[in-house]
Amino acid sequence: MATRSHTTEFGSIACDDLTELGSVKEGWLSDNPHILTAFDTHSLALANRSLVLILDLSHGTDPASLRVKIRPTLSPIEAEYVSAIEWLVFDDFRVIALGTSCGYLLIYSLQGDLIHKQIVYPARILRLRVHGTKKVITLDTLSEEICVAMPGLIARFDGSEIQSMLQRWFQETSSQFWDQKRDADDCGSSHGRLPYQLWNVNKYGSCADAAITGIMPPPLMEQQSSQRYYCAVTIGDDAAISAFRLSEDHGRSLVGAILSKVVPATFSTIASFSKMIWRSEQKSTKKREAKPQPFARASPLMCLKDYPRKGEKLTLSPSGTLAAITDSLGRILLLDTRALVVVRLWKGYREANCLFMEMLVNKDTATSSSNYYEHVKSDYCLCLAIHAPRKGIIEVWQMRTGPRLLVIPCTRGSKILQPTYRFGSSSMSASSYVPLEVFLLNGDSGQFSVLNRSLN
Template sequence: MARRSYKTELGCIACEDLSLLGAGKEGWLVDNPNILCAIDTHSVALANRSTILVLGWSDSDGSRLKIRPELSPIEAEYVSAIEWLVFDEIRVIVAGTSCGYMLIYSLRGDLIHKQMVYPGRVIKLRIHGTKKDLIQDTLSGELCVVTPGAIARFDGSDIQNMLLKWFEETHAHFWGLKPKRQGSEDFGNSHEKLPYQLWNVSKYGNCADAAITGIMPPPLIEVQSSQRYYCAVAIGDDAVISAFRLSEDKSRSLVGTILSKVVPATFSTISSLSKMIWRSEQTSPKKPDQKPQSFARAAPLTCLKDHPRKGEKLTLSPSGTLAAITDSLGRILLLDTKALVVVRLWKGYRDASCLFMEMLVNKDIASSSSKYYEPSKSDYCLCLAIHAPRKGIIEIWQMRTGPRLRTIPCAKGSKMLQPSHPFGASMSSSPYVPLEVFLLNGDSGQISVLNRTLDT
């Protein structure tokens, strides 16, 4: 009897350039916390503190790209987060730094945009696409930048308009239709700053991760208005889980007022005193530092404290209605983000990581020999893939309360990855593209995808 294969090999990214990230030592991909990974349909972006490397594994896209961001040596700035951003045919790389900057690069290595979001280390870049209009079938999305004390939300349409403008002007410069600017970096920095919303989510201490789960109804005691409210979930050391209602109201909260008034005044006073002491005769041409944007209102909803348990990693389902949270005691909590209730718990999974995926569980469809039928969304069910590195396996559990569907052996030094949701994809597009989970073996460089059917 032939041995069942639970994954399909796609290609290999092994090359000499990986030595820049420390490849060649066993476990380099998972043992070094400074190694960051993000995957697209045919490429992988890897980064350490100062270098971003893009490698393709297929024959059609076997390109390589090396990006070295200009980071501040004075502040020991480094790359702390990366992610792919996809708008139809536009594919760019977003990077966050330890000083709170967001950098957007083209696949030629050009700096498209640079913007200060919030002072502090960017710990996560979250990209989420949502259905905006059920009648016109249009899509919107968001890019969330998470820092230990705050979460910022960029609207996908604002980013898309900026990228379209940049690519149009760059194409025009290539054909000599307009005078060429001084350089790609100057061009990227010349763009106006993207508008965004900023909320303080550190009421229960600094967070290890956070996410905006979706739109929620306004509080009953407030006057109904046209503004939207979002629900945010944060995890951290002091509170395993905390939830907030985020308002679009840009009126300054107490913390926002302190940051926007007291902090700049304090820096101004310190700067004046330093000038008096040192009597500097030289005028610096450097532009003044950007002031942090004031916070919008964030009202706490609930909080779970269970010392010494700490929240470590957070993963959202595609709709945002479920969140898988790993903690420091080896447990995995499945949170209903609408009711803010834990609906499932797994134990004995230390150092685990989770990703949601979709499995084809309709046996009639899976066993059909017809090559003309394409499975629809209703033929798939939502599952949770749990990678337990200490056990050397990946388990797939059916949501919400379903059984364990399979157990897949996993080589040591491997990491689960998942492409970010593409913006602008039609919800009615055929065939339906399910949510997939990829596996990167750092020691061999092999890329594989977990199979979506149960009979293979």
């Protein structure tokens, strides 16, 4: 009896360029914490501390001609290195975003040109996460952002601002002659500084990862406020899970409104009085350094402290309503990000990795197998893929409280990946819906495969 396979071969990443990333050593992909990966449909980006390698996995093409190497300009004095990587995918173009240990956000084209460079905060960037939230409750808006997670900090870049900047850059680049090249030091600064919000979320200790889960209603005292509020979930050593309400403004609250009127008037009076006593000294000709971005207001909502439990990894569902969190006790917690309660718990999964996916479950086989039938979003069921490297398996569980659907064996040195969020994907019609898939990459053999959507 033939063994049923639940994966389909997708391609291979085997090439000589992988030796610069340490592929000659067994388990290089899964065991080395400095090897970072980002996947987008047919392109894979791999990075170590100082090198980014982009591979095209399209069928029927020559992989030797579709490799791009990017060597970011990093500070040797501060021992700066690449600490995060993610794709930014729009309708007309794709770029690579890098985060560094010194807090810089770098955006590169697929030709290796530096498009934008900006300091977020002088701290190590832990994670770059692209996420989009559809219409929420009474808010008839779409929120798409890049969330930057740092120890105790969260930053948010609006997707539309980045798209506008990239459009200007590509238009300017296409209008230049082929032999005109811009100075590398000027790249990323000609289109201005990207606006963003920054929040301090270290009330319960420094975080190991953080994510903005979506838009949430304002507090009861600020129902008439026109500004947006976001919900953020953080994990860390001191607090396994914590949640915050993030405000766009720096002090828009009932108390803050009062202080905003009183404090400036008081400060102005003190400053005027001090000038009468102390004369200002001669002005310095030294150029002022850029001041750090001021923090916006973050209000704590919940905190789960359960020593010695420590939060390790955080994964969001496509809608942001669920979060899978792995901890140091080998457990996986499923968090409802709206109610902020843990709704499910798995035990015995040390060093696990989780990704959400969508599968065809309990569908009519005859209808599903028809060549004329196109699956729509309602045909798919949300599931959670759990990669347990110590067990050498991948389990697929139906959400939220469904059974285990699949157990897929995998070899050591494997890693599960997922295509990044595509900006504007929520506007797609139901008939053209593309389900969320999970891919399996074997670093030792280079084989790339996709988990099948159907159980049959």
